[in-house]
Structures are given as structure tokens and as C-alpha cells.
Amino acid sequence: MISTNRTAVAAAALMIAGFSLPGAQAAEDAFLDRFKGSWTGSGRVQRNAETSPWQVNCRVTGNTGQDRISIQGNCRAAIIIQRQIAADLTYNPRSGDYSGTYIGARVGPARLTGTRKGDVVNLKIAWPKPVNGDSQAEMTIQNTGSGMLRIVVRDNLSPGGPVQQTSDLVLRQQ
Template sequence: MASLTGSSAIADESDFLQTLSGNWQGTGQVRLKPDAQPMHVSCTLDSRADGEEISMQGACRANVVFSRRIGADLQAQGARYTGSYVGSIRGPATLSGSRNGGTLDLRIRWPARNDTGRTARMQVASLGSGRMRLVTSESHPRSGERIVTARIEFSRK
């Protein structure tokens, strides 16, 4: 019975990751830092799922002011997800978390600076009908208030 439950969980995660697979385009707002003003961005994302793994690679642009590569590599291990994220001026970060319904809820752990690492949150939601949402948030460095640092709505090309 335990092996059937494990196989079912693997199939569930594989099926879910397939909903995030494909070529995507999106628009939204990004803050380069929690205390910066948001800027409008347009993004492309190529996402490929293979079993319990997914690789997302793309770029976001804000006029001529900003262009940044974005990406994540994730692996499902039962109900838990781990992986890495690129897209911040802070450098590559580690991801860990789980899925709740149609949303991956991930903790971002930025590289340590001066022996203190910072954390943030990333949610990747499969919205059905060829839509996906990516939201990141973290605490404002002075006030501690939770600030949305990116919110991008994607649709399949």
C-alpha cells in the first residue's frame, strides 16, 4: 500500500508540473529591491517538465532600463520541492517548499552576505486555461512590512 501511495504522489507532482510546462509570455511589475519603486516588465519563459523535475529559463525586460535573466530548476521529492533560482542581483538562491493545490509555495534563501542570509517567498501558481502567475515577496529592510517584489501574469504562447 505504501508503494502505491508513493507512486500516486509522484504521478500527482508530475501531472502538476506538466501544467507549468511550455512557452510563456507575461507582463507585470518588479521591484529590484523591496524599497525600490515597481517597474513594468514584459517576460518570456521556456518551461520544461520531465517527470518530477522542471526547468524554467527566460528573461524579463523593462524598456531599456532593465533586462535580467530569470530561471528556476525544481525537483519534487514526494510532497517537498527543492531547487535553485536565478534572477536577482544577489546571485543564485536556493528554493524549498511544497505544493498547496495549484500553487507551489517556495522559500527563497539568498546567498549569505556578511554571514547573514536573507529569505523571501515565491509562489508559482498554475491558473488553468494556459495561465500561470509568479509572485515573489520579502520583508522591507527597515519596516519589516511584507512587500511584493514581483508579480508576473503569464499566458502560454
């Protein structure tokens, strides 16, 4: 009798898992589709403790593919300073993890890894060379589905200093 109950419980668990995966994938696909299109906005970026934050204006384009987001464009500070920015992320449906690259830092492309919770993808940044004394930072990409995209980077501004917000960009879908 106990063996039959265990078999029934195991079969039920497998059925529930099998039915929930397509729904979870559909929800993830809907989230990824929020990034499509043209986005413009502004924010601030601070390079290190010795510099003041720069006000920047940004234009990016979002593209999606199967289990993938690509955000590419540029940000401009004042009239003469312009920098390319990009985030290419791939979603792994088996693990629920995101991974990819970020372009925009003066030290070169960085590795991104993380997960999504609700409307926010929480990522760890691994810089290719030390930035302000270390090789790690945090990025959050928030997309509420209402035409607003926010990208925030948190890092230390000086070696051994406290982790604080170093970039905050708010973009609106066009």
C-alpha cells in the first residue's frame, strides 16, 4: 500500500512539473518580449570617487530571440562624449538563469550572470580588469511592461569603499 501511494505521489509530481514548464516558458517569453523596440531616456553615471556624476542621454534598441535579449545603443554626456552600451543576455529555461555580456565600461566587455525575480533581472558583473579596485559589481534591469526600462549599476567608487549606485538610467519605449 505504501509503495502504491509513493508511486501515485511521484506520478502526480511529474505531471505537475510537466504542465508547469510550458507555462513558465510562456511567462518568460512574454517578459523577454517587453524589451523589443526603440528606447530613449536619461540618467546619471559616476566613474569613480574623484569625479562628479555625469548626466547622460541614451538611445537604445531592444531585440529578442528565443530565450534572448539584446539591448544596444549609445549614451551621450555633454555634447562631445559618447559611449556605446549593450547588454546581450540569454535565458536558460532549465536553470532559470540569465548569462551574457555587457559593453559600456572603459575596461572592456564584462560577463553577466543572474536570475529574474518579477520584473527585475538581478545580475552580477565580472569586469575583465579591476574597476575602482575590484572586478565585481551588480546590475539590475527592470522592465515593468508599461514602457519603462531602468538599468542600475552598483559598485564601489574607490578600492575597498562601500558599494553604491554608480549608474541609473531610465528609458521610455518610443
